[in-house]
Amino acid sequence: MQTISVVGLGKLGSPLLAVCASRGFGVIGVDTNENFVRLLNRGKAPVDEPGLSKLIAKNRRRIRATLDYSDAIYNSDITFIIVPTPSTKSGAFSNKYVLGVIQNVGKVLATKNKFHLVVVVSTVMPTSMDAEIVPELERSSGKKVGLDIGVCYNPEFIALGSVVANLIRPDFVLIGESDKRSGDILKGFYLRFCMNKPPVSRMNFVNAEIAKIALNSYITTKISFANTLSVICEKVPGGDCDLITGAIGQDVRVGGRYLKGGLPYGGPCFPRDNRAFSSFAKKVGVWAPIAKASDLVNEDMAFRVAEKLNKILSTKRPKIAILGLAYKAGTDVAEESAGVRIANMLSQSGFRVSVWDPKAMAKAKDLVLPNIIFAKSMKDSVDGAGVIVITTPWEDFKKIGVGAKNSGAKKPVLVDCWRILDPLKYSKRFLYETLGTGSLRNFR
Ligand SMILES: NC(=O)c1ccc[n+]([C@@H]2O[C@H](COP(=O)([O-])OP(=O)(O)OC[C@H]3O[C@@H](n4cnc5c(N)ncnc54)[C@H](O)[C@@H]3O)[C@@H](O)[C@H]2O)c1
Structure with missing residues (x-):
């Protein structure tokens, strides 16, 4: 059974870590927030999300957290990165935190001899993986992606308030992959992680990056359409x-x-x-x-x-x-x-x-x-x-x-x-x- 590390223990990272533990994986969480690390090590949830506290308490023996990247990366097989990607003035997302994490992970991977899979879950702008993230990982690790290490882009389609349920039973899993081996490993992980058997859509990075923001953009269109309909109805008696x-x-x-x-x-x-x-x-x-x-x-x-x-x-x-x-x-x-x-x-x-x-x-x-x-x-x-x-x-x-x-x-x-x-x-x-x-x- 693989051991999973999760970098970023916020609204999405903590539930992902807890669900991993509940599905039998050993998990190591990493965060710069000392309080979050302390809480997890005490078997407590760092964020408020239905079902999370119970899940963490119940699977405590398979969960630990640390501030130390080396500990987490050396002792795990797959690393999920779920740190913020703040919006900029133009509406695009900044990769500064993701790139900082990639650099830290890369430095550890430079001295690790086993194949390691790095999975970016944070929402990034299309072309980020090819243009910035993979090059930074190769630079900081000195390794070749697709050969010594693997990379996937794997956004989650969850709704706050039902993150645990959405993670366990997703409508589908989206994987952007650097190479077949990496995609196979992540797909294998999800077959164990999910309680339903979701369809898995596999593709290159840029298509997965576009798919992620396209889906949410499509839903906002639907909501705004319903709201327009609502305004029309207010003008019509009955x-x-x-x-x-x-x-x-x-x-x-x-x-x-x-x-x-x-x-x-x-x-x-x-x-x-x-x-x-x-x-x-x-x-x-x-x-x-x-x-x-x-x-x-x-x-x-x-x-x-x-x-x-x-x-x-x-x-x-x-x-x-x-x-x-x-x-x-x-x-x-x-x-x-x-x-x-x-x-x-x-x-x-x-x-x-x-x-x-x-x-x-x-x-x-x-x-x-x-x-x-x-x-x-x-x-x-x-x-x-x-x-x-x-x-x-x-x-x-x-x-x-x-x-x-x-x-x-x-x-x-x-x-x-x-x-x-x-x-x-x-x-x-x-x-x-x-x-x-x-x-x-x-x-x-
Ligand atoms: N929350 C959602 O509903 C949701 C859904 C889909 C995608 N996402 C994406 O997931 C990403 C994270 O979102 P979130 O809502 O979980 O954010 P969050 O702010 O709740 O959590 C982010 C965590 O990352 C930690 N962090 C920041 N820099 C770090 C570093 N260098 N090393 C380790 N930890 C670090 C923070 O301390 C925090 O605990 C974003 O890109 C977001 O767009 C979020």
């Missing part, structure tokens, strides 16, 4: 975007997933992968307006909610409660989330804004404007609010009726952006509004 997406999503050419009208997409992958797709198209001289259009629709979605509230409340200035700072339910990540953006826009317009999220309060701290109130609980946030906006479809928000005190005005406005509540029930207590339907009363 319009209901859920009825329409529910129907057309049954056609296998369309598919129902990621086809729900609501708020803009966010998080650490969709927005930036879509921009990277645009940026790469531009780099190769191709006019690719679809990705740009998805981005524009997405920007507009948060803005229009804030604008509409601004308009209907033009003279009044009630407290506004924003429920949901996570970019989606099931995660503590608030990066590019609709809730954060709407809260900031309303605060800039002079409203007193209180925010609440069951998980993402800590991560949203640095993202929201300083005068926004961080509530102590959902009840604390909604008490006294004239307007309540549900921006993330958390299950917890279905208990909103409990304990919400009136602001003194009439009924508070409740904007259920994802339509998670029963309108009949909530109309008694609130001026209940949704996005995506033509039955809006106060929210036009």
Whole structure:
């Protein structure tokens, strides 16, 4: 059985390491974050992800972590690299951290006599593997890729909040390979790692690099299409975007997933992968307006909610409660989330804004404007609010009726952006509004 090393123990690296251990592999984690290394060595999860803590605790004997590259590389057969590739101004990704890691790994491989497979999981721009990463590995190791060492590009298609489940049962595995032997080794690894038998798509580096950002860019197109449909339905009496997406999503050419009208997409992958797709198209001289259009629709979605509230409340200035700072339910990540953006826009317009999220309060701290109130609980946030906006479809928000005190005005406005509540029930207590339907009363 192979031993696996994982460099970068963040939102993707830690779950990958834990799943490896749960599937019987010995794993060694490497990170520059000492706390993450310490936590893993104590059998604790460095990041918050459903199922991760349990998996690490249960498979603790097969997991260890270190700050020392030599220890990890010498004592493993395959190294997965999952460090950040931050976006640059042009929308492309920077390889600076990946190249730093490659250099460290290469230095160790220079003195290792056994074949070693290096797998880049971090999302990189197309041509990065051939133009930068493989040359740097060959330079720092003094070895020939495809002969003494192997390299694969192997992006994961996971969603935060379900990373463990997505890793174990992927729809497919994508492998860009330096040579057949390396691809065979990685495919063999996945046959053992996955609990389903996913199709494995093998190709050269550049096609795998394009496939990774193309897939996410395609999903953003679908989301922006559903959101456009949602806006159209709001203009048509009796319009209901859920009825329409529910129907057309049954056609296998369309598919129902990621086809729900609501708020803009966010998080650490969709927005930036879509921009990277645009940026790469531009780099190769191709006019690719679809990705740009998805981005524009997405920007507009948060803005229009804030604008509409601004308009209907033009003279009044009630407290506004924003429920949901996570970019989606099931995660503590608030990066590019609709809730954060709407809260900031309303605060800039002079409203007193209180925010609440069951998980993402800590991560949203640095993202929201300083005068926004961080509530102590959902009840604390909604008490006294004239307007309540549900921006993330958390299950917890279905208990909103409990304990919400009136602001003194009439009924508070409740904007259920994802339509998670029963309108009949909530109309008694609130001026209940949704996005995506033509039955809006106060929210036009
Ligand atoms: N999170 C996702 O949903 C997701 C999905 C698909 C792809 N990716 C890609 O995976 C990569 C990592 O994303 P993430 O979300 O896990 O990032 P993250 O920020 O959560 O984790 C990255 C980890 O790498 C560590 N690190 C940084 N430099 C290092 C170094 N030189 N040596 C060792 N460790 C180092 C950091 O301390 C951190 O723990 C990115 O390229 C991202 O685009 C992420």
